[in-house]
Amino acid sequence: MAPIILLLWHVAVLLCTVGLGVVIRRSALARRAVYGVSIATCGLAVAVALVHLLASPAIDSIAVLPLGLPWIGANFRLDALSAFFVLVINLGGAAASLYGLGYGRHESEPRRVLPFFPAFLAGMNLVLLADDAFTFLLSWEFMSLASWALVMTHHRDDDNRRAGYVYLVMASAGTFALLLAFGLLAGPEGGYAFATMRARGPSGDLTGLVLTLALLGTGSKAGLVPLHVWLPLAHPAAPSHVSALMSGVMTKVAVYGFIRIVFDLLGPPAWWWGVPVLIAGAGTAALGVLYALMQNDIKRVLAYSTIENIGLIFVGLGLALAFEGNGMKAAAALAMTAALFHVLNHALFKSLLFFGAGAVLTATGERRMEMLGGLLNRMPATGLLFLVGAAAISALPPLNGFASEWLMLQAILLSPDLPQWALKLLVPVVGALLALAAALAAACFVRAFGITFLGRPRSEAATKAHDVDRLSITAMAILALLCLFTGVFPALIIDALAPVVDGLTDTRMPVQTHIAWLSIVPIAESRSSYNGLLVFLFITVSASLAAFVIHRVASNRVRRAPAWDCGFPNSSPATQYTANSFAQPVRRVFGGFAFRATERVDMPAPGDGRPARMTVTLHDLAWELVYDPVVGLVNVLAERLNHLQFLTIRRYLSLVFGALVLLLLIIASWP
């Protein structure tokens, strides 16, 4: 059977599972049935995509169903690009289902999760397979609505309702932008099939507009600053395995949409296309991680960190556009590979981290880091796996985050060869911002891990935490192993990505798997090379050696002494270094311009019994500079238009009459 048919069956099975979830949602079996089917079918989809990607990437698998618009039907197509994303999405989907199998037991409202979970998966798969604008947008909306329903799982919470509302508004705005973009791509003849758009070639003056609309439409789903505002509200609101899907996986569908429109449908790029994408990406990366550092809610930290990673991916895509616009094929392939590699990596470690946060939430009922601490002793497995995820997302070798970010920086180092001065100047700035983001991301996850898992418990709940069930741990362990594997053997991934990159940039990176010792050499050996395996071995050996030497050579007598007491042997855990203390230096440096942060110390006079307080206020400038004016404008307009409801009959008639005459005048004076 053709792979596309298999994948459509995969979607069909998921949709049937929706029905199953609705029918037996009250039964105790429902959770196992829904997640079980999801695991099986997602696993199958991963296998299909992998086989397609490795065995016959150049062949497109096409199917047309008699649905959708009558004159084009519903077109589906599996090429190398969609196969790669199908792989990523279903990998995340299978892991989340496995995690949900265990985690779902603690869900207070399973009936609000079970039907929508497979629907969400099906929607994401359909977006990837769609081959005409109508099917694409329909699937896109289906995906948005299903995920909205999941955000609203705990709808009794006011914050969640607000998150759901903001999400819905932003999703609609994004879809609207995409609708316009596809309208422009389809042209006056209305060629909605992607094949027709591809054949139309460059659309002249409108490319800039299409690029902007695509950036707005997919950026609002992916979380580009300043379109990110819904993301830190919505992602933490859902149950944790859904958060993992939304954050680690759904944002990738948006990235896919951007790649599909800009690299595939829009025709050969001009060099300046890269500029807006680079600026948006770099700004998003730097601001996202700064926001992440300021948060105390662990799931919000992860959500903001997703924004940062999306920024990284878009920087890669922007670089690819800039290089390809200048005919620097090899460099474009390198940047594109880095971006796609990071897509895979982010899906792996962000899912892992959200699973970890979910485990912490289940064990303690607490998302505020200030109330956690010392969990490593009570939840060793979760703690260790979270540490792997944190190290991976902080781009520490030999884990996968390092491999892709290293490729990205290699691509940035090629920027002096670019002919345009604008790019020559812009790209190093972007590189500096990326380096800053990477450093801050490391700080952010040292903070997230350290405050949550190290130190002493800060609350009753944290003292009584227990490790979560075996299935959840297994899901996390699989992802952690995948992080390690892709980090240690990046050459395999780069070669597997080659057909995808080839389809998008007409060339590919040099074959990496034949290089000795599984090194990767993105450009030339004289410039740079990296060997994950050697780094891994070196780290393992040297760490074991160091541990051995310390235990042998240093005194191995166990001494017990009160730690950190400084004269207060029984100090309260509240005196520990806190998440806020950790963030303070960064906040002092960047807070002024990035958040207009203000600190106010309320110090009581001597003799006054009241406690001293320090209040920190942070502003989200995206809200204040972009959204508040828009909301204000809409309100003012609505207020004005409200008078229209109380007009007299004759004035209504006059309005209609005036509008008619105006339109006729326009027709009469149209050139």
Added chain:
Amino acid sequence: MDKFAFDIAHFLAGSLVLVSLLLLYQDRLSALLNVFAFQAVVLALSVSWQAYVQGAPHLYLTAAIALIVKAIVIPVALHRMIRRLGIHREVETALNVGTTMLAGLALVALSIVVVLRVTADAGTLAREDLAFALSVVLLGLLMMVTRRNAVSQVVGFMSLENGLILAATGAKGMPFVVEISVAFSVLVAFIVIGIFLFRIRECFDTVDLQALDDLRERRG
């Protein structure tokens, strides 16, 4: 089509526009109704000429309906109505008559410019007919907008509808069902408006719509 037939059609459609302008000029309700009846007669003539020229016998039926219902039944009914209401002298205008006439002339010019521009490849007769029909429609709307009195608004509405019939008959092959349904919908609208007129009168002792608006504003 020979020149004579075209001239006649042109003449009749033009007369319809002229009568529409006359409607705008009236300052008494009874005179307004007479002019309206005259407009219906001209419409009937125009439609039957079209029926003859196009060789479409069903248009005669349309003409007959126009003649009977619009030239006789409705005006007579309205005459009786205004007599019973005792308002045959009053036509309150929201805009003075001179300005209204000037606006009406501008609208005629506008519709001719528009139609001639957008129907460059249609037949001559259809183009002229459409231009005149659009003028009649716009003049009817103008009348509805500039009159305060409910009866004159009804007349404006029906003159607007005459313009629609003119457009429908000018286009060859207009299904008869459409014409019939337009005619009957106007009849129904007329009946409903008539009932409303009496209801308004009962409530406010006047058919000046200003009274309705005042009430709304008081409530709003």
